[in-house]
Amino acid sequence: MTYRQTTEFFLYDWLNVESLNQRTRFADHSRETFDSVLDTCEKIARDKFAPFNRIADTEEPWFDGEKVHLPESSHAAARAFQESGMLAAAQDYEIGGMQLPCVVEMAANSFFSKAGIGIGGGGMLTSGNANLLMAHGTELQKQVFARNEFAGRFYGTMCLSEPQAGSSLSDVVTRATPDGSDFESDPFGPRYRLRGNKMWISNGEHELSENIIHLVLAKIPDAEGKLVPGTKGISLFIVPKKLVDAQGQLTGERNDVALAGLNHKLGYRGIPNTLLNFGEGKYPVRGSAGAIGYLVGKAGDGLRCMFHMMNEARIAVGLGAATLGYAGYEASLEYARNRPQGRPMGVGGKDAKQPQVPIIQHADVKRMLLAQKSYCEGAVALELYCARLVDELHTGDEAGAKEAHLLLEMLTPIAKSWPSEWCLEANSLAIQVLGGYGYTRDFPVEQYWRDNRLNMIHEGTHGIQALDLLGRKVVMDGGKGLALLASKMNGTIERAMAVPELAAHGNALAGALKAVGNATKSAWATGNPEEALANATPYLQAFGHTVLAWIWLDVALCARRQPESDLTQGKLAAARYFFHYELPKVPAWLKVVETRDDTCRSMDDAWF
Template sequence: MRQTLDFLLNDWLQVQNLNQRDRFAEHSAETFAAVLDTCERIARDKFAPINRLTDTQEPRFDGERVLLPEGTLAALDAYVASGMLAASQNHEWGGMQLPCVIEMAANAFFSKANVSIGAYAMLTSGNANLLMAHGSPRQREVFAQAQFAGRWFGTMCLSEPQAGSSLSDISTRALPDGADFAEEPLGPRYRLKGHKMWISGGEHELRENIVHLVLAKIAGPDGQTIPGAKGISLFIVSKRMVRADGQLSGERNDVALAGLNHKLGFRGTSNCLLNFGEGQFLPGGQAGAVGYLVGQPGEGLKCMFHMMNEARIGVGLGAAMLGYAGYEASLAYARQRPQGRPVGVGGKDASQPQRPIIEHADVKRMLLAQKSYVEGALALALLCARLVDEQHTGEAEAAEEARLVLEVLIPIVKSWPSEWGLEANSLAIQVLGGYGYTRDFPVEQYWRDNRLNMIHEGTHGIHGLDLLGRKVLMQGGRALMALATRINRTIEAALQQPGLDEMGNALAAAMARVGRATKQAWSSGEPEEALANATPYLQAFGHLVLAWVWLDLALTAGQGSDFAQGKQAACRYFYAYELPKIEAWLAVVSRREPLCKDMADAWF
């Protein structure tokens, strides 16, 4: 994997050019490599050895505290010591001012080695980064700084038992805490009451405190709230009470564990139902969990979505790496597992020795499919991270172009690796046959762990609606055109290369087909008709993007070495076996197939 990662960063994305920018001027190719080396070592030595253990020893509640699998604390201590929690932050905040693309690449090792343990760190970093963008100076100094230093960990509390993806329907309430609530040094102080579901890292003893970022609705004097998303605000709710000087008071806030969710995979991460303001802990003798408003009232989703782009890139990257882990395991198995003999004109010669299964064409097909999925998904995730850097540090025109391209790619970078990384894991199980279905080999766990990625940070259906309903239409189609411009550059280069020109023509035809389907979907002007087949549109659009990525990689890889030949073969596989699938997906989009929309409940 490391050779591919270095190729993507250095040859394809040319991250060394970022060192010419003021923010990254202290870095070099050597410092980037050192970060990758350190994270690869920690992942290998601390995370990977306990991957199976964190699957079999699920977190459990003993009546007083949540107990985590053995080795979890040591692994996370090593991560904290690496400084990666503040990797992209300014030096004055203890950060390394790393580009997002290097931070993501370094974290890829942890996702591959033990994704459930890495989740604690990813949530903490995301929490603190959000506070740096939207918190008050004092909230940054107290809550963000403690998380960057690894003294406290963090969570995101969005969903509720009755409101998963439908955040506008959350019922958690916040009331001003006293007449002087707005004068608190840590921010306007409220009392929260409600329930939050699916909270990863919501309760544990890994650190002395947990900082919850909680979405809630502020109730007016009449007890009513503003309906819909406009009424949602964001609050810091600390597990333990924090004094004005930023130190823990010793009291516990009124946040209590209501239960642990028992999951198909990702078992090493505690996943919780939390009760806020149920009276189990009453700081100050008053009802409700103490929370501090972040930003302005009613801007909760705006604040939360600040970190969603990078979070969704992170989910896509995690899905790619779990797929990669399965690919490498099945490749190693196929190289050493003997079974079957060559078939000649007269049939098989039983006197001949068995050959490794990697010599069978169908096994090569499954391995090639995995390679095309996982390496393509990794490339896409790093490309999006590179666009984040361009958006934040590039010249104005380039930054705006990066923003537009990233907008339209975010639904793809989250959903495509989640779907096809999972398919790679399924194929890895198939390569191993019966052994793949047992716990003697890790491929079944990779599949179970990866299955979450199609659900969290927005399901496929939500991202399909976002792509077809918003992103391709935004600003009169500017984002779509910005992406098309980049794809056309790759097509033009491929047309000049013998061996790649045919694929360049295929990519041009696929892009035109997606364009026609987009117009046809909206030709009636009826959103319900246009969006009825948003998920097939998402799948087709994703395959178009990955075909573009693979052709661009093939242009960069060149010819000659085994490494380059592998990249060329994976590209050819994608064009021969995968890109043709878009026609079936787009057919229902183009004709606005009404079946799913019109299907009646009783007919099921």
């Protein structure tokens, strides 16, 4: 089955997105308009992204001292994406948007990440940047910065990490000081001068747009000129590469933001990754050094504002990981169907006179392909389910919105981390299916693996997601989020128990869910965070597999209701694989969590 067919199955048969058209915001839409958007994005991805994915990998961005250069194909792809209107797809008609449901927007954008994630990732950052400003910016900040990003005139970044502070944002030292006595009277909001360094900034410098709008986390010094320790002192600032006036026109002034260098990456090479210096004096502006920045929201509220973009990005990263895994799956499936090698087991299996068979006829190759299918399709389903929750959050009734918010809180760490780990494993299996050929650059599967390896790192590393899940999400509000998620799973289990072919899966999921609950209580039995969180990553893995088993069981129930076809049989087979081969891993992961095993935390560094 094609990726498009699978996507349509999830959207229309499983998630019933057509029902959203009954809501006022989406009333102009129908399946016809949704399909039209999918058609457009699939075509642009096929014509402008996929043919140049290898070029984006081999012709890395380079800096001539003034400009960062990208292949012309990257410029063409960016133009095509801008012209598609997808940067503003979910926005109001009044600002050039389509008022698409988030779930349809993400499904459509997934064609770009699948075809060439190293080419199109800047669009995700730009729309996320603009969405944050629409939520927390002033009216003029929305008008000038966000709307020009939605139109593709400006591109956006997020500047969080620093060379000495990656995941530990409380340790950022970039500082922002009021710019003169009139700093509060600037039309864009309180104006500051920023000085510091930001590391790992994707699309931090390029020529794909007229301007680059950096969203920068920095600390405002106290009355004594000292930085407030921790995250409470962090504020958020708009720092444009080029200054603009209140009408959004470039003033001709370059802001004091300088490229210090490009990071040369293992994969994901089409997007320049940069180290930026703010306020070093290379481009003094308006008579002095210091990059001009405008406060977003309230002082000290920067991290809360930035999480608006970070949470959106985490779901997008998960979907990107899923589609990269799916691209590898498709490539290895095609290879397995066409590569003759070996003969069937049994009578005559060693008779060299017998014709060879395609390797897809061998059980172990089917195992590797089924694993990929279960990982990647399950991950796509999870991400689209989360996007459907976003629509419920913004357009549902009060009770539905409250429930969607709580479920998103619980699922976001899984939506980011699980595809990043297991769709990377799918890419590894794709290489294995191709054997020696998979390890060469003659086939794309090695690039998919390299591109996907980033997703366990950026937008919150695997370990950070684990600490967030076990340290905060499952215990917040007395465990209300975990209880709600468990009730959703139990609802699916009850429906499955009424279907003889799925009853065993329902029992297995019930057992895994109970084990997760017991492990959660055991981890926190002493109330000591050091003991509870020492094995947070195995907990994340077990929790993630339990969530994906739930997703697959719900998808299987949907497939059982449809007329029998290759598509539905494939979904049922993938679900069966996941329950037989993957879900049994959960108890082993949870064992160290339940016992608060101290092997890792008690390890002395000298013993290494």
